[in-house]
Amino acid sequence: MKVLRAVVPVMIAGAVAVTVPNGSVNAEQKVLKIGVLGVMSGPAASWGLVNRYCAETSAQLINEQGGWPIGGEKYRIEVASFDDRNDPKVSVSGAERLAYQDKIKYIIGPNVDTTAAAIVPVMEKAKAINIPYAFSRALYTPPRSNSILGMIASYQAGPVIYKYLKTQKGVRSVSFIARNESDPLNQRTEGVAAAKALGLTVASSEDTYEPGTSDFTPVMSRVVRQHADLIVLSGVAPADAPLLIRTARQLGYKGLLSTETAQDAKILNEVAGTAANGFISVGGASTPEIRSEYMDRFVQRYTKVAGEWNDEAGTKVYALEMILRTLSLAGPKAISDVDAFKQAIPRFQVQNPFLKEAKPLKFVGSAYFSQPRQIGVPMVVNVFEDGKFRTLFIGSVE
Structure with missing residues (x-):
C-alpha cells in the first residue's frame, strides 16, 4: 500500500x-x-x-x-x-x-x-x-x-443524457455492457431503469467482462450484434473505455457510445484515436x-x-x-x-x-x-472530438 x-x-x-x-x-x-x-x-x-x-x-x-x-x-x-x-x-x-x-x-x-x-x-x-x-x-x-x-451520480446524469440522445439524435434502442464488479453493475441497473422510463428499447444488458480484460472482441461482438442505436459503457474505467470503443468500431458498429463516468481525453486519444470521436461522457464541472x-x-x-x-x-x-x-x-x-x-x-x-x-x-x-x-x-456532458472533449450541454441536479 x-x-x-x-x-x-x-x-x-x-x-x-x-x-x-x-x-x-x-x-x-x-x-x-x-x-x-x-x-x-x-x-x-x-x-x-x-x-x-x-x-x-x-x-x-x-x-x-x-x-x-x-x-x-x-x-x-x-x-x-x-x-x-x-x-x-x-x-x-x-x-x-x-x-x-x-x-x-x-x-x-x-x-x-x-x-x-x-x-x-x-x-x-x-x-x-x-x-x-x-x-x-x-x-x-x-x-x-x-x-x-x-x-454527479450516474442515475442523475443517465436520464439526462438518454433524453438528449432520444430527442436530439433519434436514439430509440440501447445496449449496456459493464465490468463484472459491484459499482459498474449497479450503474448498469440504474441505467436500464432510466432507459426504460424514457421509453427506450433495451436491446441487451447482460453482457459483462472481467477486470483485467484486454481482448474485448468476444463480449463486444455480442453487444454489437444487437444493432442498438446506443451502447452504454456502464461505470467504465478510463483505461478500459478506449479499448471497448476501438473494438466496437473495428467490429463495424456505427452507432453512438456513452458512459456516465468521467474519462481521460489523453488515454482516449492515445488508445482509440479517431475511433473515439463522438463518445459521450460526463465531463468536468468547469469547462x-x-x-x-x-x-x-x-x-x-x-x-x-x-x-x-x-x-x-x-x-x-x-x-x-x-x-x-x-x-x-x-x-x-x-x-x-x-x-x-x-x-x-x-x-x-x-x-x-x-x-x-x-x-x-x-x-x-x-x-x-x-x-x-x-x-x-454543474452537470457537464461532453463529446470527444479529435483528441479533446467538447461541451455538449450543461445541466444541474436541481
Missing part, C-alpha cells in the same frame, strides 16, 4: 500550532490536514490521482496567500494521500491510517461503491467526514450522514466556456502539479473548496467536531467561485438522499 504526501514543511495531527523550519513570519501558524483516499494505480488510477492533484494544487494556491481563514486565524493546508488500489480491504487500512494515526477529520475519496462502503464504519467510529465519488444511495441516506457525494478567473488560475497550477490538465479535475476541484468554506461558516470547533460541520451544511451557500456567471454553490441531493449530502457541481 502506498502513502503519498504532498511536499509540506511539517506533518502534524489535526490543526495545531507548528513551527515552520524556514523561519518564515508564519512561525506559529496552525495547520489543517486533509486526507485523500482513492485508487491511484491500475486501470482506474486517474480517478484517484485527479483527487490528489486537485487537493495538492488548491493547497499550494491557498498557502501562497497565507492560508485559509477559519474563525479569524489562517490555517496552512497540508495533504496526505493514500492509494487504496481500488481494493476495499486496502481502503479500510488507508482510512484507519488517515483517521486514527494522522488524526484527519476530512477525507476526499474513495472513488467507487465498494471502497466507499467499506470505510463507512471507520468514518463513523472516527467521527470523520469523507467525500466519495461513489454512487450508492445508501452512503448518503439516513441513518448515514458522514459521507458527501462529490460529483473553458464557463470558467472564472479563479478557476483559470487553478487550471494553470494544476497543469504544473500533474504535468497535464485532466477534464475531471473541473469537478474534483470542488471537494477541498467545499470543506474549507463550510469550516469557515461552522467555525474553529468544526475542525475537530464534524457534528458542527454537519449542522452548517443546510445553511451553506456562496457564489460559485469557479464560474463566470453568478451562480449559487451549495449542498444538494435532498431529493435523492432525504438530506443535503451532495456537492452542487
Whole structure:
C-alpha cells in the first residue's frame, strides 16, 4: 500500500500550532490536514490521482496567500494521500491510517461503491467526514450522514443524457455492457431503469467482462450484434473505455457510445484515436466556456502539479473548496467536531467561485438522499472530438 504526501514543511495531527523550519513570519501558524483516499494505480488510477492533484494544487494556491481563514486565524493546508488500489480491504487500512494515526477529520475519496462502503464504519467510529465519488444511495441516506457525494451520480446524469440522445439524435434502442464488479453493475441497473422510463428499447444488458480484460472482441461482438442505436459503457474505467470503443468500431458498429463516468481525453486519444470521436461522457464541472478567473488560475497550477490538465479535475476541484468554506461558516470547533460541520451544511451557500456567471454553490441531493449530502457541481456532458472533449450541454441536479 502506498502513502503519498504532498511536499509540506511539517506533518502534524489535526490543526495545531507548528513551527515552520524556514523561519518564515508564519512561525506559529496552525495547520489543517486533509486526507485523500482513492485508487491511484491500475486501470482506474486517474480517478484517484485527479483527487490528489486537485487537493495538492488548491493547497499550494491557498498557502501562497497565507492560508485559509477559519474563525479569524489562517490555517496552512497540508495533504496526505493514500492509494487504496481500488481494493476495499486496502481502503479500510488507508482510512484507519488517515483517521486514527494522522488524526484527519476530512477525507476526499474513495472513488467507487465498494471502497466507499467499506470505510463507512471507520468514518463513523472516527467521527470523520469523507467525500466519495461513489454512487450508492445508501452512503448518503439516513441513518448515514458522514459521507458527501462529490460529483454527479450516474442515475442523475443517465436520464439526462438518454433524453438528449432520444430527442436530439433519434436514439430509440440501447445496449449496456459493464465490468463484472459491484459499482459498474449497479450503474448498469440504474441505467436500464432510466432507459426504460424514457421509453427506450433495451436491446441487451447482460453482457459483462472481467477486470483485467484486454481482448474485448468476444463480449463486444455480442453487444454489437444487437444493432442498438446506443451502447452504454456502464461505470467504465478510463483505461478500459478506449479499448471497448476501438473494438466496437473495428467490429463495424456505427452507432453512438456513452458512459456516465468521467474519462481521460489523453488515454482516449492515445488508445482509440479517431475511433473515439463522438463518445459521450460526463465531463468536468468547469469547462473553458464557463470558467472564472479563479478557476483559470487553478487550471494553470494544476497543469504544473500533474504535468497535464485532466477534464475531471473541473469537478474534483470542488471537494477541498467545499470543506474549507463550510469550516469557515461552522467555525474553529468544526475542525475537530464534524457534528458542527454537519449542522452548517443546510445553511451553506456562496457564489460559485469557479464560474463566470453568478451562480449559487451549495449542498444538494435532498431529493435523492432525504438530506443535503451532495456537492452542487454543474452537470457537464461532453463529446470527444479529435483528441479533446467538447461541451455538449450543461445541466444541474436541481
